[in-house]
Amino acid sequence: MKAPSGRPRDPRIDRAVLAATAALVTKVGYADLTVAAIAAQAGTTKPAIYRRWPSKAHLVHEAVFPSGEPTSLPQTGSVADDVREMLRRTAAVWSEPAARAALPGLMGEIAADPTLHAALLERFAEGVWGALHARLVEATARGEVRAGVDPAALIETIAGATLMALLIRAGDHLDDDWFDHMADLLTKGIRP
Amino acid sequence: MKAPSGRPRDPRIDRAVLAATAALVTKVGYADLTVAAIAAQAGTTKPAIYRRWPSKAHLVHEAVFPSGEPTSLPQTGSVADDVREMLRRTAAVWSEPAARAALPGLMGEIAADPTLHAALLERFAEGVWGALHARLVEATARGEVRAGVDPAALIETIAGATLMALLIRAGDHLDDDWFDHMADLLTKGIRP
Amino acid sequence: MKAPSGRPRDPRIDRAVLAATAALVTKVGYADLTVAAIAAQAGTTKPAIYRRWPSKAHLVHEAVFPSGEPTSLPQTGSVADDVREMLRRTAAVWSEPAARAALPGLMGEIAADPTLHAALLERFAEGVWGALHARLVEATARGEVRAGVDPAALIETIAGATLMALLIRAGDHLDDDWFDHMADLLTKGIRP
Amino acid sequence: MKAPSGRPRDPRIDRAVLAATAALVTKVGYADLTVAAIAAQAGTTKPAIYRRWPSKAHLVHEAVFPSGEPTSLPQTGSVADDVREMLRRTAAVWSEPAARAALPGLMGEIAADPTLHAALLERFAEGVWGALHARLVEATARGEVRAGVDPAALIETIAGATLMALLIRAGDHLDDDWFDHMADLLTKGIRP
DNA sequence: GCTTAAACGAGACGGTACGTCACGTCTTCTA
DNA sequence: TAGAAGACGTGACGTACCGTCTCGTTTAAGC
Numbered sequence: 154m155k156a157p158s159g160r161p162r163d164p165r166i167d168r169a170v171l172a173a174t175a176a177l178v179t180k181v182g183y184a185d186l187t188v189a190a191i192a193a194q195a196g197t198t199k200p201a202i203y204r205r206w207p208s209k210a211h212l213v214h215e216a217v218f219p220s221g222e223p224t225s226l227p228q229t230g231s232v233a234d235d236v237r238e239m240l241r242r243t244a245a246v247w248s249e250p251a252a253r254a255a256l257p258g259l260m261g262e263i264a265a266d267p268t269l270h271a272a273l274l275e276r277f278a279e280g281v282w283g284a285l286h287a288r289l290v291e292a293t294a295r296g297e298v299r300a301g302v303d304p305a306a307l308i309e310t311i312a313g314a315t316l317m318a319l320l321i322r323a324g325d326h327l328d329d330d331w332f333d334h335m336a337d338l339l340t341k342g343i344r345p
Numbered sequence: 346m347k348a349p350s351g352r353p354r355d356p357r358i359d360r361a362v363l364a365a366t367a368a369l370v371t372k373v374g375y376a377d378l379t380v381a382a383i384a385a386q387a388g389t390t391k392p393a394i395y396r397r398w399p400s401k402a403h404l405v406h407e408a409v410f411p412s413g414e415p416t417s418l419p420q421t422g423s424v425a426d427d428v429r430e431m432l433r434r435t436a437a438v439w440s441e442p443a444a445r446a447a448l449p450g451l452m453g454e455i456a457a458d459p460t461l462h463a464a465l466l467e468r469f470a471e472g473v474w475g476a477l478h479a480r481l482v483e484a485t486a487r488g489e490v491r492a493g494v495d496p497a498a499l500i501e502t503i504a505g506a507t508l509m510a511l512l513i514r515a516g517d518h519l520d521d522d523w524f525d526h527m528a529d530l531l532t533k534g535i536r537p
Numbered sequence: 538m539k540a541p542s543g544r545p546r547d548p549r550i551d552r553a554v555l556a557a558t559a560a561l562v563t564k565v566g567y568a569d570l571t572v573a574a575i576a577a578q579a580g581t582t583k584p585a586i587y588r589r590w591p592s593k594a595h596l597v598h599e600a601v602f603p604s605g606e607p608t609s610l611p612q613t614g615s616v617a618d619d620v621r622e623m624l625r626r627t628a629a630v631w632s633e634p635a636a637r638a639a640l641p642g643l644m645g646e647i648a649a650d651p652t653l654h655a656a657l658l659e660r661f662a663e664g665v666w667g668a669l670h671a672r673l674v675e676a677t678a679r680g681e682v683r684a685g686v687d688p689a690a691l692i693e694t695i696a697g698a699t700l701m702a703l704l705i706r707a708g709d710h711l712d713d714d715w716f717d718h719m720a721d722l723l724t725k726g727i728r729p
Numbered sequence: 730m731k732a733p734s735g736r737p738r739d740p741r742i743d744r745a746v747l748a749a750t751a752a753l754v755t756k757v758g759y760a761d762l763t764v765a766a767i768a769a770q771a772g773t774t775k776p777a778i779y780r781r782w783p784s785k786a787h788l789v790h791e792a793v794f795p796s797g798e799p800t801s802l803p804q805t806g807s808v809a810d811d812v813r814e815m816l817r818r819t820a821a822v823w824s825e826p827a828a829r830a831a832l833p834g835l836m837g838e839i840a841a842d843p844t845l846h847a848a849l850l851e852r853f854a855e856g857v858w859g860a861l862h863a864r865l866v867e868a869t870a871r872g873e874v875r876a877g878v879d880p881a882a883l884i885e886t887i888a889g890a891t892l893m894a895l896l897i898r899a900g901d902h903l904d905d906d907w908f909d910h911m912a913d914l915l916t917k918g919i920r921p
Numbered sequence: 922g923c924t925t926a927a928a929c930g931a932g933a934c935g936g937t938a939c940g941t942c943a944c945g946t947c948t949t950c951t952a
Numbered sequence: 953t954a955g956a957a958g959a960c961g962t963g964a965c966g967t968a969c970c971g972t973c974t975c976g977t978t979t980a981a982g983c
Contacts, residue, residue, distance in 0.1 A: 158925070158926050158927070158981070159928070160978075161981085166928095182456070183453055183456075185457075188970075188971085189969080198929075199932095200928090203971065208971080209971090254456075257452040257453045258456065261451075263512075264374075265374060265376045265449075301526075301529070303526055306523070306526055306527060306530060309510055310509075310530065312509050313502070313505030313506040313507070313509030314501055315505070316509060317501050317504050318501050320455075334495055335498060338498060350950070350957045351949075351950085351956075351957030351958030352950095352960075353948080355960080379937085379939085380940085389961080391940080391941095392942085392960085393961080400940090401940095543953025543954070544952080544955080545953085545954080550955085567841070568837060568838070572945085583946095583957095584946085584955080584957090587946080588954080591945095592945080593944080641839065642836075642837035642840065642841075644896065645760060645833045645837045646760075648758075648832075648834065648896070649758060649834075658897065685913070686914065690914060693893050693894055694886060694889070694893075694914065694915075696889075697886070697894070698882075699889070700889055700892065701889030702889070705850065707846060719882060723886075734932075734975080735975070735976095736973065737974080738933060739933080742933095763963085764966085765964075774935055777934065777935075779967085780934090
């Protein structure tokens with residue numbers, strides 16, 4: 154089936170390229186990021202990079218959103234706390250310097266490349282979002298969340314509000330007050 | 346004050362370029378949009394375009410988000426309806442074919458160019474967002490909105506959720522159910 | 538016939554433009570000479586220049602080769618001295634800083650524009666070259682020049698050698714030795 | 730010494746570009762010669778050209794003046810014949826359709842770019858001019874040329890007269906009479 | 922230990938768009 | 953009508969980056 158003949162890929166190159174990509178995108182931004190510069194910084198060459206990733210966007214996407222993390226939500230016991238935790242985690246991932254520098258630029262590529270679009274959605278669906286989705290379904294069954302609340306819509310709202318906050322407040326970071334207030338808003342609504 | 350000496354700019358060129366930009370970005374997308382093609386379609390030339398807009402991004406931004414309209418919210422009498430209306434309007438602006446085609450690509454440029462960032466924020470602040478902000482302040486004073494709800498955060502949430510929905514659901518449009526559900530969520534929260 | 542109605546041209550502009558052209562071509566060279574810069578330096582505008590000269594090349598040509606001079610050859614009494622004087626004068630005209638800076642660049646334009654070609658030939662034919670031509674014809678009649686020497690060919694040789702010397706010896710100027718030697722060569726030939 | 734790593738340049742491109750340059754400059758002249766057109770005609774692209782030659786002028790210079798040939802002068806036995814042969818060869822090089830079309834335009838570039846100036850002088854010094862210089866030194870030693878005749882000045886004169894003739898007599902070619910007369914002039918001088 | 926196949930570095934390749942520049946003309950207003 | 957001002961169409965410039973290719977060289981695994 155697989156005949157892994159020939160010289161194997163050097164795993165140090167994978168790591169060096171990912172690290173170089175994250176460092177460079179943080180320094181110069183996505184628009185001024187070039188594959189040649191990444192190769193130089195990683196001590197390798199463009200073909201070695203294109204052997205591993207099909208395009209610059211795929212590379213950045215992998216460099217900037219680390220895949221591994223277990224992301225199990227802690228047992229908070231309260232849906233309000235779950236929402237809050239979800240906001241924090243989403244913001245944490247997207248606030249990483251490299252991620253924040255790359256996010257806006259990546260959106261253009263994602264819209265243009267269905268491959269990337271699917272990859273990114275899958276990555277998030279398997280991560281934080283998936284955990285919260287399950288939690289919300291349970292909470293609805295227990296009656297802690299009113300019937301008719303679509304988990305997917307809530308997740309969309311949490312992610313969207315976080316993204317928008319990061320885009321609008323260009324320089325700053327999101328503080329505790331923001332998380333408190335936003336969790337409150339989604340939990341209680343705006344009704345008095 | 347202004348000394349309009351010299352040959353005045355031909356306003357027909359401004360209009361033709363904006364129209365051509367909107368048409369082309371809808372057809373080919375932001376990534377494959379070239380200034381030369383815009384110029385050709387508008388019946389003019391690249392220098393004439395660069396005389397008017399400092400970059401392709403500035404041009405697209407102006408072509409895609411109509412500037413003028415006062416956009417006064419109708420007197421709905423209910424904050425819930427105001428929120429719903431606000432969602433609809435935000436979605437309407439961003440769902441325009443040209444806007445939808447340009448939005449993701451534009452984000453990268455906006456992040457890289459503070460000039461554009463400021464221009465875009467100002468444009469939205471003066472439009473729909475400004476009207477809702479005022480309405481919310483009044484509603485809070487009348488007691489229809491609970492104290493402690495930050496209008497800016499709500500706007501952020503509305504805009505963010507809409508943006509995220511448009512990004513994630515690549516092909517589709519947002520239907521009535523989506524607006525109903527989202528307005529409900531923001532008005533009542535998730536509590537039973 | 539001539540109906541000089543309307544505002545007359547300002548002769549100061551003619552002079553200012555010619556002076557500015559000569560100064561600028563000396564400073565930046567023909568290749569980097571722009572009409573806009575000439576206009577700015579002369580305190581006028583491009584249209585005012587194009588009302589007077591049909592092209593940049595025509596303007597430079599007039600600015601760099603002053604037309605007026607009487608150019609009567611002194612009565613030297615000897616053909617050898619006439620040749621020498623002719624070499625000196627040709628070199629004098631072409632060694633003017635402005636002329637030397639403009640000459641090579643002008644050649645390209647001259648070759649491309651028959652109008653200019655004719656204008657330049659005429660200018661020189663009426664000047665130094667014409668005087669020498671007459672003198673040579675007389676000298677041939679008197680027997681001081683051997684029969685069969687074509688005056689036109691000699692002039693061609695004098696002008697060509699001077700031009701080539703100026704082109705090859707880029708930085709330097711032509712000294713007395715050069716004139717002595719060249720006059721000797723043309724007068725006596727290379728025979729022992 | 731040389732470490733020819735990386736993909737080697739495709740020599741067919743070098744040849745195709747030089748041929749296309751010579752063909753195009755002959756057809757449209759130096760002024761209307763564009764690098765894009767050369768690239769198109771050669772079946773390659775602008776960057777491939779700029780990778781090889783630092784400027785359009787360098788490319789034209791190489792395309793138009795063939796480099797290699799040793800051009801040993803034939804053993805004529807007489808200095809007069811050597812001079813005549815030298816005139817013929819200089820005229821032959823510069824009368825090539827491509828060379829003649831490019832020469833005037835090249836002069837402007839040569840004056841503006843010391844690099845080109847040096848390259849061109851070297852090219853000619855190694856070619857015809859060098860051979861004649863040696864021949865003249867021998868002839869002077871044998872007493873066939875009078876002492877005091879500077880070979881460099883004679884070469885300057887030969888080249889200059891030829892150049893001037895080609896420039897002035899725009900359309901025509903130089904005929905046998907011209908060579909006879911000019912050789913005579915330089916050999917015998919104008920003395921009776 | 923030899924073979925083999927793929928990865929490696931280097932850098933040229935075709936392609937395409939970029940944003941700039943200068944030319945010579947045209948249009949407006951003012952003298 | 954000239955002049956000042958500056959926008960106009962035209963068209964080329966030289967650069968940059970993409971993602972692919974072709975070299976010659978190195979490196980492991982399989983025979």
